[in-house]
Amino acid sequence: MSLLLPVSAFITSVLSALALYAGSAHCRWPALQRWRGVGTWVGWVLALASLALWVADLGAGAGLCAMLGTWMLALMAFPYLAAWTNPGDDTQVER
Numbered sequence: 001m002s003l004l005l006p007v008s009a010f011i012t013s014v015l016s017a018l019a020l021y022a023g024s025a026h027c028r029w030p031a032l033q034r035w036r037g038v039g040t041w042v043g044w045v046l047a048l049a050s051l052a053l054w055v056a057d058l059g060a061g062a063g064l065c066a067m068l069g070t071w072m073l074a075l076m077a078f079p080y081l082a083a084w085t086n087p088g089d090d091t092q093v094e095r
Contacts (some may be wrong), residue, residue: 013071016047016049016050017071019042019077022035023036026079027082029085047071052069
């Protein structure tokens with residue numbers, strides 16, 4: 001059994017989440033600021049490609065669950081990674 005298909009599906013899912021995070025107004029990484037206009041569209045296209053890869057590897061039900069699981073994990077991890085790598089860029093107001 002080849003590992004190429006699930007690894008490419010996982011990488012595509014993570015890149016989709018990264019592109020969606022870059023397209024968000026909440027992106028804290030300066031290197032991703034230029035992707036704000038097209039990041040959302042690229043993220044959705046990569047999400048569909050990732051879904052197709054997962055479904056081709058695991059079938060419809062398990063592929064959908066695997067895609068959503070990896071995608072949501074990455075979507076939740078990127079804001080925390082950005083806050084952890086840029087601790088001086090805190091815009092929170094203390095009261």
